[in-house]
Amino acid sequence: METLLPIIVQIVTGIIGGQAVGAAVKQAAMSQLPKILSGAIGGVAGGAILNSLMGGSIDPAAVAQAAGSLGSSLNIQNIVGGVGGGAILTAIVGAVMGSMKK
Template identity: 70%
Template structure:
Protein backbone atom coordinates (compact mmCIF):
# COMPACT_ATOMS: atom_id res chain seq x y z
CA UNK A 1 0.00 0.00 0.00
CA UNK A 2 1.19 3.45 -0.79
CA UNK A 3 1.02 6.45 1.51
CA UNK A 4 -1.70 7.90 -0.70
CA UNK A 5 -3.89 4.91 0.15
CA UNK A 6 -3.01 4.85 3.86
CA UNK A 7 -3.34 8.55 4.67
CA UNK A 8 -7.17 8.71 4.40
CA UNK A 9 -7.52 5.65 6.65
CA UNK A 10 -5.12 7.12 9.22
CA UNK A 11 -7.05 10.40 9.19
CA UNK A 12 -10.35 8.53 9.62
CA UNK A 13 -9.00 6.51 12.55
CA UNK A 14 -7.57 9.52 14.37
CA UNK A 15 -10.62 11.72 13.87
CA UNK A 16 -12.89 8.79 14.76
CA UNK A 17 -11.06 8.39 18.07
CA UNK A 18 -11.41 12.13 18.70
CA UNK A 19 -15.15 12.00 17.94
CA UNK A 20 -15.54 8.94 20.16
CA UNK A 21 -13.71 10.59 23.03
CA UNK A 22 -15.89 13.68 22.72
CA UNK A 23 -19.10 11.64 22.90
CA UNK A 24 -17.70 9.50 25.72
CA UNK A 25 -16.95 12.63 27.73
CA UNK A 26 -20.36 14.14 27.02
CA UNK A 27 -22.35 11.00 27.87
CA UNK A 28 -21.04 10.13 31.31
CA UNK A 29 -23.91 7.78 32.27
CA UNK A 30 -22.61 5.19 29.81
CA UNK A 31 -19.57 4.66 32.08
CA UNK A 32 -17.37 3.43 29.25
CA UNK A 33 -13.71 2.69 29.73
CA UNK A 34 -11.03 4.05 27.42
CA UNK A 35 -10.62 0.88 25.37
CA UNK A 36 -14.27 0.71 24.20
CA UNK A 37 -14.22 4.43 23.37
CA UNK A 38 -11.00 4.13 21.38
CA UNK A 39 -12.05 0.98 19.51
CA UNK A 40 -15.57 2.14 18.70
CA UNK A 41 -14.25 5.57 17.69
CA UNK A 42 -11.62 4.10 15.37
CA UNK A 43 -13.99 1.57 13.78
CA UNK A 44 -16.76 4.14 13.44
CA UNK A 45 -14.30 6.66 12.03
CA UNK A 46 -13.19 4.38 9.22
CA UNK A 47 -16.77 3.35 8.47
CA UNK A 48 -18.05 6.92 8.52
CA UNK A 49 -15.19 8.15 6.37
CA UNK A 50 -15.75 5.42 3.81
CA UNK A 51 -19.50 6.03 3.69
CA UNK A 52 -19.10 9.79 3.33
CA UNK A 53 -16.40 9.29 0.70
CA UNK A 54 -18.70 7.05 -1.31
CA UNK A 55 -21.56 9.52 -1.01
CA UNK A 56 -19.33 12.39 -2.14
CA UNK A 57 -18.29 10.37 -5.18
CA UNK A 58 -14.66 9.56 -4.69
CA UNK A 59 -11.62 9.91 -2.52
CA UNK A 60 -8.60 12.17 -2.30
CA UNK A 61 -7.08 10.65 -5.43
CA UNK A 62 -10.06 11.52 -7.61
CA UNK A 63 -11.78 14.39 -5.86
CA UNK A 64 -8.86 16.61 -4.98
CA UNK A 65 -6.67 16.40 -1.90
CA UNK A 66 -8.43 19.05 0.19
CA UNK A 67 -11.95 17.83 -0.53
CA UNK A 68 -10.99 14.22 0.12
CA UNK A 69 -9.22 15.10 3.36
CA UNK A 70 -12.16 17.20 4.55
CA UNK A 71 -14.51 14.28 3.87
CA UNK A 72 -12.19 11.95 5.77
CA UNK A 73 -12.12 14.30 8.78
CA UNK A 74 -15.86 14.96 8.87
CA UNK A 75 -16.82 11.36 8.13
CA UNK A 76 -14.29 10.02 10.61
CA UNK A 77 -15.31 12.28 13.47
CA UNK A 78 -19.01 11.79 12.80
CA UNK A 79 -18.75 8.03 12.39
CA UNK A 80 -16.62 7.68 15.52
CA UNK A 81 -19.03 9.79 17.54
CA UNK A 82 -22.10 7.91 16.31
CA UNK A 83 -20.71 4.42 16.89
CA UNK A 84 -19.32 5.36 20.31
CA UNK A 85 -22.73 6.77 21.25
CA UNK A 86 -24.41 3.52 20.19
CA UNK A 87 -21.89 1.37 22.07
CA UNK A 88 -22.23 3.61 25.12
CA UNK A 89 -26.00 3.33 25.09
CA UNK A 90 -25.81 -0.45 24.83
CA UNK A 91 -23.23 -0.70 27.61
CA UNK A 92 -25.24 1.68 29.77
CA UNK A 93 -28.40 -0.37 29.38
CA UNK A 94 -26.50 -3.57 30.16
CA UNK A 95 -25.10 -2.05 33.37
CA UNK A 96 -28.61 -1.16 34.60
CA UNK A 97 -29.74 -4.80 34.73
Protein backbone atom coordinates in the same frame (compact mmCIF):
# COMPACT_ATOMS: atom_id res chain seq x y z
CA MET B 1 1.07 5.35 1.35
CA GLU B 2 -1.63 7.19 -0.61
CA THR B 3 -4.20 4.52 0.27
CA LEU B 4 -3.16 4.20 3.91
CA LEU B 5 -3.12 7.89 4.82
CA PRO B 6 -6.89 8.47 4.44
CA ILE B 7 -7.56 5.49 6.71
CA ILE B 8 -5.18 6.89 9.32
CA VAL B 9 -6.95 10.27 9.13
CA GLN B 10 -10.32 8.51 9.56
CA ILE B 11 -9.06 6.52 12.55
CA VAL B 12 -7.61 9.58 14.30
CA THR B 13 -10.67 11.74 13.69
CA GLY B 14 -12.93 8.85 14.70
CA ILE B 15 -11.09 8.54 18.01
CA ILE B 16 -11.49 12.29 18.52
CA GLY B 17 -15.23 12.03 17.85
CA GLY B 18 -15.54 9.03 20.15
CA GLN B 19 -13.70 10.77 22.96
CA ALA B 20 -15.92 13.83 22.58
CA VAL B 21 -19.09 11.76 22.87
CA GLY B 22 -17.63 9.75 25.73
CA ALA B 23 -16.86 12.94 27.63
CA ALA B 24 -20.28 14.44 26.91
CA VAL B 25 -22.30 11.35 27.87
CA LYS B 26 -21.15 10.58 31.40
CA GLN B 27 -24.01 8.15 32.19
CA ALA B 28 -22.53 5.59 29.79
CA ALA B 29 -19.41 5.41 32.02
CA MET B 30 -17.30 3.74 29.37
CA SER B 31 -13.63 3.05 29.91
CA GLN B 32 -11.03 4.30 27.43
CA LEU B 33 -10.64 1.08 25.43
CA PRO B 34 -14.27 0.87 24.20
CA LYS B 35 -14.26 4.59 23.37
CA ILE B 36 -11.03 4.29 21.38
CA LEU B 37 -12.06 1.11 19.55
CA SER B 38 -15.58 2.23 18.71
CA GLY B 39 -14.30 5.66 17.67
CA ALA B 40 -11.66 4.18 15.38
CA ILE B 41 -14.02 1.64 13.79
CA GLY B 42 -16.78 4.21 13.45
CA GLY B 43 -14.34 6.71 11.96
CA VAL B 44 -13.27 4.36 9.21
CA ALA B 45 -16.87 3.33 8.51
CA GLY B 46 -18.13 6.91 8.53
CA GLY B 47 -15.32 8.10 6.30
CA ALA B 48 -15.93 5.27 3.83
CA ILE B 49 -19.67 5.94 3.73
CA LEU B 50 -19.24 9.68 3.27
CA ASN B 51 -16.57 9.14 0.60
CA SER B 52 -18.90 6.85 -1.33
CA LEU B 53 -21.80 9.30 -1.05
CA MET B 54 -19.79 12.41 -1.98
CA GLY B 55 -17.11 10.77 -4.09
CA GLY B 56 -17.25 13.01 -7.14
CA SER B 57 -18.07 16.33 -5.54
CA ILE B 58 -14.53 17.33 -4.55
CA ASP B 59 -11.60 16.78 -6.89
CA PRO B 60 -8.78 15.22 -4.82
CA ALA B 61 -6.16 16.23 -7.38
CA ALA B 62 -7.11 19.90 -7.06
CA VAL B 63 -7.05 19.67 -3.27
CA ALA B 64 -3.68 17.90 -3.34
CA GLN B 65 -2.24 20.51 -5.64
CA ALA B 66 -3.53 23.33 -3.44
CA ALA B 67 -2.53 21.87 -0.07
CA GLY B 68 0.53 19.80 -0.88
CA SER B 69 0.94 16.05 -0.68
CA LEU B 70 -1.45 15.56 2.28
CA GLY B 71 -4.30 17.42 0.59
CA SER B 72 -6.08 14.40 -0.83
CA SER B 73 -6.08 12.65 2.54
CA LEU B 74 -7.14 15.68 4.56
CA ASN B 75 -10.31 16.29 2.60
CA ILE B 76 -13.69 17.03 4.13
CA GLN B 77 -15.06 13.50 3.59
CA ASN B 78 -12.30 11.88 5.63
CA ILE B 79 -12.42 14.40 8.47
CA VAL B 80 -16.19 14.87 8.84
CA GLY B 81 -16.92 11.21 8.12
CA GLY B 82 -14.34 10.13 10.68
CA VAL B 83 -15.55 12.42 13.45
CA GLY B 84 -19.22 11.72 12.76
CA GLY B 85 -18.83 7.97 12.41
CA GLY B 86 -16.69 7.73 15.54
CA ALA B 87 -19.15 9.81 17.55
CA ILE B 88 -22.20 7.86 16.36
CA LEU B 89 -20.72 4.41 16.95
CA THR B 90 -19.36 5.42 20.36
CA ALA B 91 -22.80 6.71 21.35
CA ILE B 92 -24.39 3.43 20.26
CA VAL B 93 -21.81 1.34 22.12
CA GLY B 94 -22.23 3.54 25.21
CA ALA B 95 -25.99 3.13 25.12
CA VAL B 96 -25.71 -0.64 24.78
CA MET B 97 -23.14 -0.87 27.57
CA GLY B 98 -25.27 1.39 29.78
CA SER B 99 -28.36 -0.74 29.27
CA MET B 100 -26.40 -3.93 29.99
CA LYS B 101 -25.37 -2.60 33.41
CA LYS B 102 -28.99 -2.25 34.53
